[in-house]
Amino acid sequence: MGDRGPDRKAPLDGWRAAWLNGGMKNIPVDPARFLADLHALRRFGGDDATKGVRRRALMPDDIAARDWLAGRMQEAGLAVHFDPVGNLFGLAEGPSLLLGSHSDTQPEGGWLDGALGVIAALEIARALREAGGPQVSVVSFQDEEGRFGALTGSSVWSGKLPLEAADDLVATDGTRFAQARAALGARAGDFVDPGRFSGFLEMHIEQGPVLDQAGEAIGVVTGIVGLRQLHVTVRGQQNHAGTTPMAHRRDAFGAAAKIATALPDRFAGIVTPQSVWTIGHIVLHPGASSVVPGRAEFSLQWRDIDAGRLDRMEAAITELLADVAADTGCEVSVARLRHDLAPMPMDAAMQAALSAAAETVAPGRWRAMPSGALHDASNLAGLMPVGMVFVPSIGGISHAFEEDTAEDDLVTGLRVLAEAAARLG
Numbered sequence: 001m002g003d004r005g006p007d008r009k010a011p012l013d014g015w016r017a018a019w020l021n022g023g024m025k026n027i028p029v030d031p032a033r034f035l036a037d038l039h040a041l042r043r044f045g046g047d048d049a050t051k052g053v054r055r056r057a058l059m060p061d062d063i064a065a066r067d068w069l070a071g072r073m074q075e076a077g078l079a080v081h082f083d084p085v086g087n088l089f090g091l092a093e094g095p096s097l098l099l100g101s102h103s104d105t106q107p108e109g110g111w112l113d114g115a116l117g118v119i120a121a122l123e124i125a126r127a128l129r130e131a132g133g134p135q136v137s138v139v140s141f142q143d144e145e146g147r148f149g150a151l152t153g154s155s156v157w158s159g160k161l162p163l164e165a166a167d168d169l170v171a172t173d174g175t176r177f178a179q180a181r182a183a184l185g186a187r188a189g190d191f192v193d194p195g196r197f198s199g200f201l202e203m204h205i206e207q208g209p210v211l212d213q214a215g216e217a218i219g220v221v222t223g224i225v226g227l228r229q230l231h232v233t234v235r236g237q238q239n240h241a242g243t244t245p246m247a248h249r250r251d252a253f254g255a256a257a258k259i260a261t262a263l264p265d266r267f268a269g270i271v272t273p274q275s276v277w278t279i280g281h282i283v284l285h286p287g288a289s290s291v292v293p294g295r296a297e298f299s300l301q302w303r304d305i306d307a308g309r310l311d312r313m314e315a316a317i318t319e320l321l322a323d324v325a326a327d328t329g330c331e332v333s334v335a336r337l338r339h340d341l342a343p344m345p346m347d348a349a350m351q352a353a354l355s356a357a358a359e360t361v362a363p364g365r366w367r368a369m370p371s372g373a374l375h376d377a378s379n380l381a382g383l384m385p386v387g388m389v390f391v392p393s394i395g396g397i398s399h400a401f402e403e404d405t406a407e408d409d410l411v412t413g414l415r416v417l418a419e420a421a422a423r424l425g
């Protein structure tokens, strides 16, 4: 076990006394150490030509990255703990504030999505321990990026998704979650009791264009959108692409295309400019150029900050699927993502601490804003007070190798998160 930092019963040293008396502007984080760890983490599954990363949940690069994180947590004096699904905790003794995010990525992920929040949490835990400040624990949740479900690790940990149901989730490559998490081997321990944490703070890249276009450094998150998702299966008639007249076809892709192109009209009058929907994955069977597809399977996901609007979008989708089935003679069936991710407001006290910290560290260069991306914080909001802080994404790009943020902005975000953690801790 590395140096566990100064004896916590030591008299308040200069930093802490100054900070408690309101005189301290900068919590003694170490930007160079923070950035070095961020760059070290991106090399697990790192793409050679860009800063991008391929680190899918429970694949070898993800587990290797978590082992490395566990080592850094231990060096910081935290007790390392993997839970049954691969959520990795660095635990402070006794009650503590929890900071973190996720370290798994999309198939072609950015180096900061999730990783930023985990490394910032680690740096703040270290800095506050070294200075005798409040206790902070660190977490990297598993499968936030939905290789298997959506926010799978924090959904299971928060009790929203039973482990047995999660174990039946299947990745697009056919791997079952139960089979994938077996790779954790002896690492996997019991679930950590959420009751030991006084609240959760997550720093994340915005993943959108707002802060970047406004030239601002910080977003204090007011609420996180809700998400619903269907797995749609369209069954038509597999047939010869040359001898089957167009009028006689039951083309599963043709039906899927009708669904995709009809959505904007069906949603007119329901949605706002902030509502979004995506068909991100489709598989045609048998997937041959000279065969009319007999089967099309695709994901259909929609998001909005308002639960009622999510309901109305879902009703419009259900009606559209029935209409396309009738028009095309194809059979259309759906499997619904098991656990709903409802729109979630952030805790008012957390927002106030983050806003005060933002005004201290980046006066006049911050705003309150909603999150169009989903985050593990959504799942924790029912268990404890939760807050989030954003830093800009260059060009608003994310879930792509081009994802990036200026290092000055990363450090500003770190200082804001540290200041808020010290106030809340």
Ligand code: HGY
Residues within 6 Å of the ligand: 144, 145, 146, 372, 373, 374, 375
């Ligand atoms: O999809 C999301 O919003 C998150 O980045 N997984």
Ligand code: MN
Residues within 6 Å of the ligand: 102, 113, 114, 144, 204, 374, 375
């Ligand atoms: Mn993320």
Ligand code: MN
Residues within 6 Å of the ligand: 106, 113, 145, 399
């Ligand atoms: Mn993401």
